[in-house]
Amino acid sequence: MSGEPAASSPELSPDELAAVGERMLAAGAQLEGPLTARLIAGGRSNLTYRLDDGASAWVLRMPPRSGRTPSAHDVAREFRVTSALASAGVPVAPPVVLCEDEAAIGLPFAVAAFVPGRTVQSRTDLDDLDDVALEATVARLVETLAGLHAVDHVAAGLEGFGRPDGYAARQVRRWSGQWDIVGDPALSPLATELGGRLAAAGFEQRSTGVVHGDYRIDNTLLSLRSPEDGGPQVEAVVDWELSTIGDPVADVAMMCVYRHAALDLVLGFPTAWTSERLPAPDALAAAYEAAGGVPLVDWDRHLALGYFKLAVIAAGIDHRYRAGATHGEGFDSAARAVEPLLEAGLQRV
Template identity: 35%
Template sequence: MMHTVPDGVEVVASRDRARHLDIPPLLVLDAVTGFLDAHGIGSGPLAWRRIGDGHSNITYLIERGGDRVVLRRGPRPPLPKSTHDMVREARIQKALRGHGVPVPEIVAVCEDESLLGVPFYLMSHLDGTVVTDAIPAHLSSREQRGATGEAVVDALVALHGIDVTEGELASLGSPDGYLRRQVDRFSGLWEANASRALPAVERIADWLGRNLPASQGASVVHGDYRMGNLMFAPQAPARVLAILDWEMATLGDPLADLGYLTATYSEAGAPTTPLELTPVTRAPGYPTRVQLADRYRSRTGLDLTPLPWYQTLALWKAAIFCEAIYTRWQRGERPHDTDFGPSLEAGVPRLLTAAAQYAGLISTPRA
């Protein structure tokens, strides 16, 4: 349902009203309206609806005079250094679109933080389906469930096949030393954001550092590649219409994406974690984690022997990222979060347990 009346907390009518709030709002209607006017998008009053399942950056569908765009912004300040860079995220998608990667068209970018307190961008609205906690009717047959999983892998293979040695994509970062930087960076993020002592974080970090695999290539790494960040075409057969949420994208080791995809993928019989954002893949007909990995290997020729290391990295990073959200929730910086934030008290330790099992630091319980 689209909204037209501000709630006075998350969405306010004016910047003057925003200045009187203890916690800054996420959407300021007069500021957004002025930005839309400056770019010739629609006319008259606007309506909005928060969309997506993200717990980091925030996305709204904006409707105005028959025009529809999607606004994406970072969370409330203060923001950790080098995170939630909307300008960079928009630039990445523009570059990838030029290589044929299915991404929304970037309509406009706002670097002026005075409007919403953070930079934001507008992208085209696509008529598609995101698979999360319900199986879309057109993708519900056993055949289409299998095809959906295969399409997830095939889109990742295509992304990883792009040449990143020249052109604008080459400026996204240096893939050399990527894995070591990931371990070092997230160790630092834990120290900066943790609100409690969880010794498993350091134990797993030490294991990761002592067992770094040799990267077999360099590619664009999405960083949060999962089914819930893909939009599928609104009719069968299963086809990826767009890859969403490029906040974490950089150049690095392609198996980091495969490790994250498989470690966070919901599979029948596997324990749940806070990263289970598309639980429907537990249903019959969807590929298993092993089948996803096998399809990727058959199309890339990469050696997946070290995949457990990448799966450990993925869940360890997820635990650290979720702990930052938990800390923000404890500080009252997520006032509408009555579910996800409090769930992380137990959820973060569950992620660390799963990471330790992939690393072989603790045994995996038998089903």
Template identity: 35%
Template sequence: MTDTYYERLVDEDALAAYLEEGLGSAETYEIERHREGHSNETLLLTWGDRELVIRRPPPGETADTAHDVLREYRVTKALVDTDVPVPEPVLACEDHDVIGSDFYVMERLEGDVLREGEPDRFADPAARERIGEELVDTLAAIHAVDYEAVGLEEFGYPPGYTERQVERWGQQLMWAFETTVEEREVPDLYEVGSWLQENVPKEHPDTLVHGDYKLDNVMYGPSTLPDLVGVFDWEMATLGDPRADLGWMLSYWRDPKDPDPAVPELTATFMEREGYPSRLELVERWEERTGYEFAHERFYRTLAVYKLAALGEMFFRRYLEGNSDDPMYPKMEERVPALAARAVRIIEGEEPL
């Protein structure tokens, strides 16, 4: 992390004044950047005896709606008293004079986010099975939320959600291509986008959807038995098609039979070990828990990889424009074409569920 980039993320004096007004004075004030994510920025905050987290967008120009942290605040506030485990939100700020963007503050949870591997206490088949079960059961709990009862009835417009997803991510991709086309083109993504437009399911269930649900966006508590204690990164949440959430989660889940990952730097493979459920087993459990069928599975898995490619291309644009110091972003020059090829394999039945 360069000092210059950090200074673009937070004005420590202005933030301290804001926190003092909202939370009261504190003798201890410490803040550091958490580098694990690759989209919104996460800052770890100590304010007195409270351990907190700040979420804000990256600096610089971003695609419309791609980094809506106040949306994240709203949905987590609504879910605090439901069966969906979320960190409790504390403050939300729209005043860009504080740190240069919208941001919100939430309580910090204790536990493990499984990104590159499993903690030793989970290294046995029974625990591994429960990791997968907890992951899919929590997704089912999200899809079971009575969104009207928690005040989210105007949080989205479910009819036409899936068609809009195809259109929206195509637009995000075109936004990225405005700059990245000068470096190289990805023709497969035009073909994938056309296939998705032609194969959008005409009907779908309507539920709360997370929009970015995957293993490294949840936390398991410190207990010996895997217990999912928190779901993070809600900025893409809305009301829509729960099967899109499932397809997205599955795009990150590995089976032993899978080809090499398209983006190895962002793809955990430890769930190929003995005990972890297969993708098909996760689907069957989700269907059992929700009562929904995972119909049109090739469409939803292709859509997920298309979205991954669009995100990667947006990362690449941000790198080219000098708006990130993330070492992952320049690698998208090669990784996005690999994702496009994966989407084509799913369409053609060469990468089955």
């Protein structure tokens, strides 16, 4: 991931870096000198540091030092799935070591090899791509997701990574319950109607595989090669903390839901993925199927579920913002995303 270090973000102390280095050496990594660390992402998710020893680079991921929840920020989960997928040919950052012993630095952490690449997060980042490069980039993104869903998760060693059946129904129950905790009472009639329709929808799950859960352009590392050099490529898919075993159709739907303009309000800035230069959701879905992805059964219902999920996520961000549990800019706009996302879900279901 890219971005400038945030001034308020915690640094890794020399003792902590030494402890990280010890675990890396024990896992077989070659270090040419003491490690240094630079924070390159943090805030809404895991903290991400670039580690350097003067000759090589790695990436360290760890939960925030405060505000952790038991199921979120699961670096062990990320490490397990990327270890399996690396052997299955999915582009991921090669894993190096997982340390779940919090005595080392006070938190669990995982280290992976550093993958050079570009992140395209904002509308400004997207301006660096001309129309030809953007079209090729979207094609590679869709092909990569189809390739992920083609992985035999049992053969890859991920049989117990999540429950294989009934994925959509569990998601409906989960996000309905979450709304009860964080939702705005004024919008509860909309949320209750959408959640009720989804609960009664009777999703048919014909496919099972690894679900990334948060797939869009800014959760990939890209090499923006010229057409003469083979064109843009996805060097690595990142941010696997929401991954599980489930219905791949839901993964495709979530990618398409993120195309809604309300994502800008959820994330607090004009995002690349909401740009009008990108294909519409149904065009992305068609491209995915053409790339060999799974049949998109119950497509409208999965889109509606995705809108519901994103609406609840936005409500949760606003809930924490109003409780004073967030720090920094970009959190104050999430509330305005909730109603249009619920309405979009009702239109689809």
